[in-house]
Amino acid sequence: MKADSLKISEGVYWVGVLDWDLRDYHGYTLDGTTYNCYLVFGDEKTALIDNVFPGTSAQLWARVEDAFKKEGKEFKIDVIIQNHIEEDHSGSLVEFVKKFPHVEVYCSKMAVSGLKNHLPYLKDFDFNVVGTGDTLDLGGKTLAFVNAPMLHWPDSMFTMYMEDGILFSNDAFGQHLCLSQRYDYETNETVLMEASQKFYANLITPSSGIFMNKVKELTDLGIVEKIKMIAPSHGQIWTKPEKIINQYVEWATGKCKDKITFIYDTMHHSTQKMAHVMAEGAMSEGVEVKSYFMHEDDRSDPVTDVLDSKAIFIGSPTIMNNPYPSLGDIMYYLTSLNFKATTFNKKTVIFGSKGWGGGSNKRLTTDLEAAGYEIAETFETTYVPDSEVYDKCYELGKNIAKEIKQL
Numbered sequence: 330m331k332a333d334s335l336k337i338s339e340g341v342y343w344v345g346v347l348d349w350d351l352r353d354y355h356g357y358t359l360d361g362t363t364y365n366c367y368l369v370f371g372d373e374k375t376a377l378i379d380n381v382f383p384g385t386s387a388q389l390w391a392r393v394e395d396a397f398k399k400e401g402k403e404f405k406i407d408v409i410i411q412n413h414i415e416e417d418h419s420g421s422l423v424e425f426v427k428k429f430p431h432v433e434v435y436c437s438k439m440a441v442s443g444l445k446n447h448l449p450y451l452k453d454f455d456f457n458v459v460g461t462g463d464t465l466d467l468g469g470k471t472l473a474f475v476n477a478p479m480l481h482w483p484d485s486m487f488t489m490y491m492e493d494g495i496l497f498s499n500d501a502f503g504q505h506l507c508l509s510q511r512y513d514y515e516t517n518e519t520v521l522m523e524a525s526q527k528f529y530a531n532l533i534t535p536s537s538g539i540f541m542n543k544v545k546e547l548t549d550l551g552i553v554e555k556i557k558m559i560a561p562s563h564g565q566i567w568t569k570p571e572k573i574i575n576q577y578v579e580w581a582t583g584k585c586k587d588k589i590t591f592i593y594d595t596m597h598h599s600t601q602k603m604a605h606v607m608a609e610g611a612m613s614e615g616v617e618v619k620s621y622f623m624h625e626d627d628r629s630d631p632v633t634d635v636l637d638s639k640a641i642f643i644g645s646p647t648i649m650n651n652p653y654p655s656l657g658d659i660m661y662y663l664t665s666l667n668f669k670a671t672t673f674n675k676k677t678v679i680f681g682s683k684g685w686g687g688g689s690n691k692r693l694t695t696d697l698e699a700a701g702y703e704i705a706e707t708f709e710t711t712y713v714p715d716s717e718v719y720d721k722c723y724e725l726g727k728n729i730a731k732e733i734k735q736l
């Protein structure tokens with residue numbers, strides 16, 4: 330295997346893996362991703378920050394060897410920083426421990442039991458536990474650690490290379506992108522920000538309050554002002570860290586657009602047609618509309634747009650007194666993500682068609698109210714919508730659009 334490293338600062342290299350072929354990661358659709366790892370060469374010790382998904386380490390080893398050649402140093406890793414235990418960042422830790430038996434592994438207290446559980450080979454390994462306030466001197470290069478629990482797992486932590494202000498943030502600030510470029514300034518801004526939004530919506534949303542507290546803590550510690558670069562564990566490296574930090578603050582505090590996200594499925598096209606006419610009404614007021622047909626679409630996409638929408642419309646026909654099954658998938662996900670954590674109470678409309686007894690609207694209302702959503706309207710038709718129903722659908726879309734423009 331041959332693969333090149335990329336020098337990102339003096340004595341600091343990106344040595345990650347490009348996983349061009351991954352299309353789904355725990356239910357999150359993507360078009361490839363990267364597992365970013367970094368080598369930091371101190372005068373006395375060399376540290377590897379994070380590692381990669383099981384079975385993908387050939388690229389990592391090739392890039393690590395390339396970086397050592399470029400630095401002209403003996404091929405020896407002294408320190409591994411394990412910022413997070415999930416296997417896309419820890420899946421080759423055992424390989425490195427076997428290759429370098431005297432390596433020191435640094436991780437958070439919460440990470441130890443998780444690493445031993447995931448990697449039985451290391452069940453008796455002596456991990457070095459670090460947390461906020463701890464530092465490690467590599468010889469002219471200082472790594473400082475910051476606990477970051479629930480950003481996005483309890484074990485998560487950040488590592489800051491203090492002299493050059495590089496924050497190795499692991500998943501936080503990442504994107505599931507697999508591109509030939511590594512930096513933000515080389516990347517189409519729309520592509521970069523949409524991928525960042527999808528990542529935030531699917532991984533960070535429930536921890537929005539925790540994120541805001543972390544920003545305050547890092548600001549109080551004087552770390553935020555020292556960050557010159559954010560090097561996450563997925564996707565592009567941020568050379569303008571304020572861009573993504575400010576964007577995260579906006580998402581975390583519920584800054585939403587005049588935008589409505591429609592999420593629906595249909596049995597005989599009635600609910601689908603209602604959704605389309607409601608969207609027409611909303612668009613007549615100039616608000617942005619995004620539409621997801623759950624017969625085809627994956628759950629990780631609609632929640633991306635829910636994040637910055639002021640209203641959501643959920644539509645389903647009734648089948649056996651309940652919503653269409655595909656709505657169950659997105660409902661579990663929507664309620665688990667707890668968008669209320671972003672502090673904005675989205676207007677929620679529930680609609681659909683029924684044959685006789687109905688039941689879908691009632692179930693969707695009960696479940697969403699239990700999850701803290703405020704139901705603005707419910708609307709139901711029997712069998713096939715007629716022109717009067719379509720008029721009402723149009724007006725409903727238009728009225729909610731008018732209301733959200735005032736928020």
Ligand code: FEO
Pocket residue numbers: 413415416417418481482500562563
């Ligand atoms: Fe990229 Fe939580 O793993």
